Amino acid sequence: MISVRGLGMRLESGGRPVDVLTEVSLEVPARQFVAVAGPSGSGKSTLLGLIAGLDRPTTGRIVVNGVELTGLGEDALARFRRDAIGYVFQSFHLIPTLTALENVAVPLELAADPDALERAQALLKEVGLEERAHHYPVQLSGGEQQRVAVARAVARRPTLLLADEPTGNLDSATGKQIIDLLVALNENLGSTLVLVTHDPALAALADRVITLRDGRIVSDETSNGGAA
């Protein structure tokens, strides 16, 4: 499913090069639920972003679904994300000028789905927000916004679901609901889920926990008897 080899990422910060990721290698089989844990600044989000093709690594290669991401152009990456990836952000990143319904419909419309709005409506119902379909992001609570974001992420039934601290901006009760939703949807879809979190309780829900520190993998534990 995911194959990461010798991944390194160097960024400029304050004029000095900083290695955000160093020599990261990992294999994630299909349908696995992986948590990526570690303190802030350990490179979790960067790793997730690179797996989604949001940026290019300085070194190493990433293969997702048999597709070598490092070899793709910008447009090919965009199509790859549209067809294979669902992404949930810590700060939701809904498009402020679109309603909840329209936000969910964007990936479907990008794929020229003729029933985009109907399917988006069904997805909103699945996350329990059918009543809020025509509200704009600013009119929704944080938890509601994140549920819209989750619905948007799963709209195209992606094979890979990536969630970057999805509960980081939410209170714990709401966060719990989001995680439950994500896990349930992931099971329904039969997709692979990679969850970035610094919350050990959340990480404990996963089949496997990978811990990063200073851009390196410091531990990789499989729990719950899940497939490794």
Place this chain on the structure above:
Amino acid sequence: MAARPSLDFVLKLAWRETRGAGRHFAYLIACITLGVGALVAVGSFASSLERTVGRSARALMGGDVEIRSSQPLSPAGQTVVAEMARGGVEVLPVQEMVAMSAAGGRSQIVELKTVAPGYPLYGELVTEPAAPLGTLVGKGRALVHPSLLQKLGAAVGDRLKIGEADFVISGVIRQEPDRSVGVFSLGPRVMIAPEDLPGTKLVRPGSRVRHRVLFRVPAGTTADAFKDALAARLPDTAARITTYAQAQPGVRRFWDQLTVYLGLTGLVALMVGGIGVATSVRAFVRGKLDTIAVLKCLGAGWRQVLAAYLLQTVLLGLGGSLLGAALGTAAELALVPALSPLLPLPLEASVSLRSVLAGLAMGTGLTLLFALWPLLDIRRVPPALILRRDVEARLPGRRPWLAGIPIAAGLAALAFWQAGSFKVGGFFVGGLAGALFLLGLTARLVIAGAKRLPRLRSLAWRQAVANVHRPGSHAGVVLVSLGLAVMLIVAVALLEQSLRAELADRGPERAPAFFFIDIQSDQAAPFTRLVTDKARHAPELTPVVRSRLATINGASVADDPRQKREEVWYLSREYVLTWGAEPPAHNPVIAGRWWTAEEARAEPLISVEEEIAKNLGVAIGGTLGFDIQGVTVQARVVNLRRVDWQSFNTNFFVIFSQGALDGAPSTWIATARVAPSDEGAVQSAVTAAFPNVTAIPVREVLERIAAVLDQIALAIRLLAGVSIATGLIVTAGALGVSRHQRLYQSVILKTLGATRGVVARVFAIEYALLGVAAGLCGGILAAALAWGVGRWALDIGWAGSPLTVASGVAGATLLALGVGFLGTFRLLGKKPLGVLRGE
């Protein structure tokens, strides 16, 4: 899976992304509305003016098209005229000749003109008594110019003998619309009916009759098209065919200059609007970076996002253009009636469909081109932007410079189209490109200079300077766009000054009040004394000898193979010659040199006007022979002169060396400047002392021409005002777009304990710095552009005032300050916490 960008998605995104962008859209629409509004107003105003000025120019000639010949038209020619006269074309034959008139024992040369019913085709014949023309001429009645009554001591109702026929003076001519004026007029006007002409027995073989046929063409036909059709069919090669525009080269020239200037003004208004669009779209894209990154994360390609925003912007441009067209039309309809009482000629308001459509196309096209460049930033927005939330996102890479080529080419094409001339369009495009480069360079220098400035003591100054050079600063954009706007506006103002100076140079105050003709050689000195005494100005006297062209380079003109209409005219016309030891003032010698006294003694030499030399096919060293009452005088061409035919000086095609025409029958002509109050006294004194001298009052005619020129001058001022006002508003908006970025800074400064006064000072200093730099740069560029356009495209002298450039600099600074203040005033009151929490 649809791999191609989905049009459906693009349309939806374009539509949905209109939400919450009200301010941006309002501004963008305002820029385009004002630009297109100015363009349409200018265009409609120009066509109204063209019609009005055209009508006056038509009245000056008496028709749209004229056939003029020294012989009656051939029967075949008359058939052609009769055939061309169908379909709403009005035809009016007019004959003019010099005749001797007599009354009460005195005689006087007059210029006789036959007028048929229907005269005049344009303008108005004012007579006293005011009565239909048919009751004033015909059946032995004649209308006369008042000066004839004075000369002959006659009155209305008296008998007047013309040639061999007797007439009764039925009234006087107060205003004759198509009276041509010049030093070569021979006497006062007398009008009779065509059917009374044969009785005078004046028309005989060899008599000099000017046969004119005037045409009025119906709406929908242009004078030029009609002239071309007529010229193609008329067999009479000796007949000269002109349009009203050609007949008045002075008016024509100013009209051409006005057209160029109008094209330029419209272009400036539009380009300034375009700058507004570009800055607004840039700010819009900056505000949408997150959304664009999210869309890219969701799998949208940059082309789709770009297409969506471009579509949206172009539709806004179209909407703005529609509004602008409505605004421009309304302005034209409101402005013209309000201005009409002030204008010397009635101006009629009308909507020009062509201007409206051109405005729509221009506005939309320009929006597309000006929006495309900033929208190309979309391509550079990295999807990973949402992972690293930099406060001031910096986009990696550069915009594809190659994409600039079709954009620049498109803008150049629009500029050429609007300017209506390759020369002006070229200047404009070249100037714009050069200015863009120089302004870009200046912006870099200013930013680099700000960075290198030593640490300033005052916090406000330090902050302001830091704002100029901090990463992501708007200084570059503001400098370039404000500088460009200042350049365009100041250039328009400078050109307006030069054009007006040019017009003032030709005003009636420079024109003489009288032409005197037929002064005999022995009368020249006493005449000069008399006029100087009465008018308190010395008259200018010039000797003239009337002749016909006999030979060119030794070959007889009679055998000349040239048969084309224009060529025959040059060969067969009357040449009025003069002589002189010095070149006339304002007649630069452009080839060869003026003769010395020795050279003049050796042989007859001539100076020839450049155009006629070209038309006759004679160069320096060639010879021309002139038949002066049966004697041919051969002379060698030694220099060519350029003549400014618009000046009210007496101008000659051919000037002989002094002494060469001694013994030829010559008379003198004179021009005299006389105060209006002295005109009557001067005329009476001259006619009393020299009964053979004819005084031709020209003020009336010149004032009519001057009125047309005044109108053009006023139009130029108005249009400059309109485009400057538009430019100011759009520039103000362009400056205002960076206010969004100021919000954070003001909030953070306040969080750190800065008072509102300090924050306001920071922005004021920053804006003032930008204003001064942009104003200086734009002002200098404006002077260069205006000088170039004036010199090479308008062919006018430089009369731009340094004060105008200085006020451009001051204006830019004040504008920047004012806009900066207004833009940040509301920010000052914002509570920091809300702003900080919101993002």
